[in-house]
Amino acid sequence: MRAPNIDYAQLLPVLVVFGVAVIGVLVEAFVSRENRRTIQVPLAFAGIVASFITLFFVGKTPRTPAVGALGLDTPTVFIQGTILLLAFVSMLLIAERRVDGGGPFVAEAAALPGSEEERRLLQAGAQHTEVYPLVMFSVGGMLLFPESDDLLIMFVALEVLSLPLYLLCGLARRRRLLSQEAALKYFLLGAFSSGFFVYGIALLYGYAGTVRLSGIAQAAGSATGSDILLYAGIALVGVGLLFKIGAVPFHGWTPDVYQGAPTAVTAFMSACTKVAAFGATLRVFYVAFGGMRWDWRPMMWVIAVLTMVIGSVLAITQTDVKRMLAYSTIAHTGFILTAVVATSTQGLSSAMFYLAAYGFSSVGAFAIVTLVRDGGGEANHLSRWVGLGRRSPLVAGMFAFFLLAFAGIPLTSGFTGKYVVFLAAANGGALPLVVVGLLASAAAAFFYVRVIVLMFFQQPNEDAATVAVPSAYTSVAIGLGVLVTVVLGVVPGPVLQLAQDAARNLFVG
Numbered sequence: 128m129r130a131p132n133i134d135y136a137q138l139l140p141v142l143v144v145f146g147v148a149v150i151g152v153l154v155e156a157f158v159s160r161e162n163r164r165t166i167q168v169p170l171a172f173a174g175i176v177a178s179f180i181t182l183f184f185v186g187k188t189p190r191t192p193a194v195g196a197l198g199l200d201t202p203t204v205f206i207q208g209t210i211l212l213l214a215f216v217s218m219l220l221i222a223e224r225r226v227d228g229g230g231p232f233v234a235e236a237a238a239l240p241g242s243e244e245e246r247r248l249l250q251a252g253a254q255h256t257e258v259y260p261l262v263m264f265s266v267g268g269m270l271l272f273p274e275s276d277d278l279l280i281m282f283v284a285l286e287v288l289s290l291p292l293y294l295l296c297g298l299a300r301r302r303r304l305l306s307q308e309a310a311l312k313y314f315l316l317g318a319f320s321s322g323f324f325v326y327g328i329a330l331l332y333g334y335a336g337t338v339r340l341s342g343i344a345q346a347a348g349s350a351t352g353s354d355i356l357l358y359a360g361i362a363l364v365g366v367g368l369l370f371k372i373g374a375v376p377f378h379g380w381t382p383d384v385y386q387g388a389p390t391a392v393t394a395f396m397s398a399c400t401k402v403a404a405f406g407a408t409l410r411v412f413y414v415a416f417g418g419m420r421w422d423w424r425p426m427m428w429v430i431a432v433l434t435m436v437i438g439s440v441l442a443i444t445q446t447d448v449k450r451m452l453a454y455s456t457i458a459h460t461g462f463i464l465t466a467v468v469a470t471s472t473q474g475l476s477s478a479m480f481y482l483a484a485y486g487f488s489s490v491g492a493f494a495i496v497t498l499v500r501d502g503g504g505e506a507n508h509l510s511r512w513v514g515l516g517r518r519s520p521l522v523a524g525m526f527a528f529f530l531l532a533f534a535g536i537p538l539t540s541g542f543t544g545k546y547v548v549f550l551a552a553a554n555g556g557a558l559p560l561v562v563v564g565l566l567a568s569a570a571a572a573f574f575y576v577r578v579i580v581l582m583f584f585q586q587p588n589e590d591a592a593t594v595a596v597p598s599a600y601t602s603v604a605i606g607l608g609v610l611v612t613v614v615l616g617v618v619p620g621p622v623l624q625l626a627q628d629a630a631r632n633l634f635v636g
Contacts, residue, residue: 130155131193137192140182140185141182141267141274143621144180147177147263150260151263154256160256163256166254168222168257169260171262171263175218178221179208179212179215182211185199195339196275196276197274198276198340198414199274201632203273203410205625206263206273206405208518210234210269210402210484213399214262214399216604217391217604218605220395220490221262222257223391224599231389231391232299234300240482243274250396267288267291268287268288268291269399270403271287272285273407273410276340277340278328278331280296285321288403289317292313293310293313293314295395296310297311300389300504301419301504308383308387310387317380320369320377321367323364323366323370324363327363329360331343331356334356334357335359340410340415344600347418347419356554361422365426374430374431374461374464375433375437381453382453385456390493390497391497394489395490396614397486398486398487404480405463406482408467409475412467414633416578426470435465436569436570438455438458438567439570440457443570443573443577448496448508448578449481451578455575457458459481460552462548462549462567462568463485463549465560466547466551466552470499471555476547476629476630477544477548477550479629481544483626484541487540491612497601498593499512499522499594501593511588512582514591515594516588517583517586519567527582531575531579534575535568540616541612542616544615545564545568547623552564
C-alpha cells in the first residue's frame with residue numbers, strides 16, 4: 128500500500144498551533160507550578176503569531192494538502208487568519224491577572240465551591256495554567272473546522288474545538304456554581320448536536336457512498352440515490368452546524384453559557400467559535416449542497432428570520448449585560464445568515480467581512496464587561512451600570528461605541544458589515560429577508576440605546592459598580608477592538624477587497 132501524500136508545508140498554520148498546545152501540556156507536566164505561567168503565556172502568544180505568519184506562505188491556488196480530506200483555498204485562509212487574530216486578542220483577556228486577583232479562572236477546579244481549600248488557594252493567588260494549552264487545542268480545531276473537505280474530518284475538528292470549551296466554561300473564578308452549570312448545559316447540548324451531526328454524516332454516506340463534500344455534490348447532481356437520505360442528511364448536518372453558530376431554534380445554550388462562563392472565555396467563544404462555525408457552514412452548504420440551493424434555501428430563510436427576530440426581541444427583556452450581549456450575538460448570527468442565503472461569491476465575501484468586523488467589536492465589548500465590578504466580582508446586572516458615564520466616561524464611552532457598532536450606526540464596522548450582507552442578500556433574490564433584517568436592526572437599536580441612556584443620562588445609584596484598572600493585556604485588547612471597529616467603518620475598502628478576492632477561489636473539488 129502506498130503511503131498517502133500529505134503536503135505538510137500547507138498544513139503549517141494548523142500544525143504550529145497543535146504543536147504549541149502539546150508543548151503546553153508538557154509544561155504542565157514537568158515545570159513547577161510557580162513557573163508555569165511565565166512559560167505558558169509567551170508560548171501561547173508565540174504560537175498564535177507563528178501560525179499567522181505561516182498563512183502568508185500558503186499558496187493561493189486551491190488544493191487538497193491531505194489526500195482530499197482537506198480543502199485549502201483563499202476563503203479558508205481568510206477565515207483562519209481572522210480566527211488567529213481574534214484568538215490573539217482573546218488571549219490578552221485570558222492572560223489578564225490584575226482586574227480579578229489571580230486572573231479570571233478558578234485556582235483549582237477540583238476544589239469544592241466555597242470550601243476552605245478554595246479560599247486558601249484564592250488567597251494565595253493560584254491560577255489554572257492549563258487553560259492556555261486548552262485554548263490552543265480549541266484554536267487548532269477552529270482552524271481545521273472550515274478547512275475540512277471531508278465530513279468525518281470536520282466532525283473530528285468540531286470535537287477538538289468543542290471539548291476544551293466545555294472545560295473552560297466551568298472554570299470561572301467567581302460564581303463557581305453558575306459557571307459549572309453553564310459548562311454542563313453546553314456539554315450536554317453539544318453532545319446532542321454532535322449526535323445529530325454524525326447521524327447526518329451516516330445518511331449522506333448512505334446516499335452518496337462517500338463523505339467527501341465534492342463526492343456528495345456530484346452524487347446530488349446526478350440524483351441517483353434516495354432523496355429521503357439526502358434531505359434528512361442535509362437537515363441533520365445542518366442542525367450540528369447551526370447549533371455551533373447559535374441560530375434559532377438551536378440557540379438555547381447561548382445566553383446561559385455566555386452568562387456563566389468566565390467573561391474572557393465568553394469573548395473567545397463569541398468571536399472565534401462563530402467565525403470557525405460559519406466557515407464550516409459556508410463550506411458545507413456552498414460546496415456539498417451548492418447545486419441544491421433551491422432545496423435548502425427555504426429552510427435557511429426561515430431560520431435567518433427567526434434568528435434575527437428572536438435575538439433582537441429577547442435582548443430587550445434582559446437585565447444582565449452578558450445575557451443581553453448573548454442575544455445580541457444571536458441576532459448577528461441571523462444577519463450573517465442572510466449572506467449565506469445569497470449563495471454567491473458576494474454572499475461569501477460579505478459574510479467573511481462581517482465575521483471579522485463583528486469579532487473585534489465583540490471581544491472589545493466583553494473586555495469592557497470585565498472592568499465593571501462590585502465587591503463580588505463583575506457587576507453584570509444593568510442596574511449597577513447606571514451613571515457609569517459620570518464615574519468613568521472613558522470606559523462607558525468605549526462600551527457605548529461598541530454598542531453603536533452592533534446597532535449598525537454609520538462610520539462603524541457594524542454599519543459596513545450589515546450593508547454588505549444585506550446587499551448580497553438583495554442581489555441574491557432575498558429582498559424580503561433584507562426587509563426583516565432592517566426591522567430587526569431597528570428593534571436591536573432600542574436596547575443598545577437603552578444601555579447608553581442608562582450609563583450617561585441617569586444618576587448613579589448608591590451601590591453603583593466601580594471600574595477596575597486593567598493591566599496592559601486588557602488595555603491592548605480594548606484598544607485593538609476600538610481601532611478595528613473604527614478602521615473597518617471609515618476605510619473598509621482594503622479588507623472588503625481582500626474578502627472579495629479570497630471568495631473567488633472557493634475550492635469545490
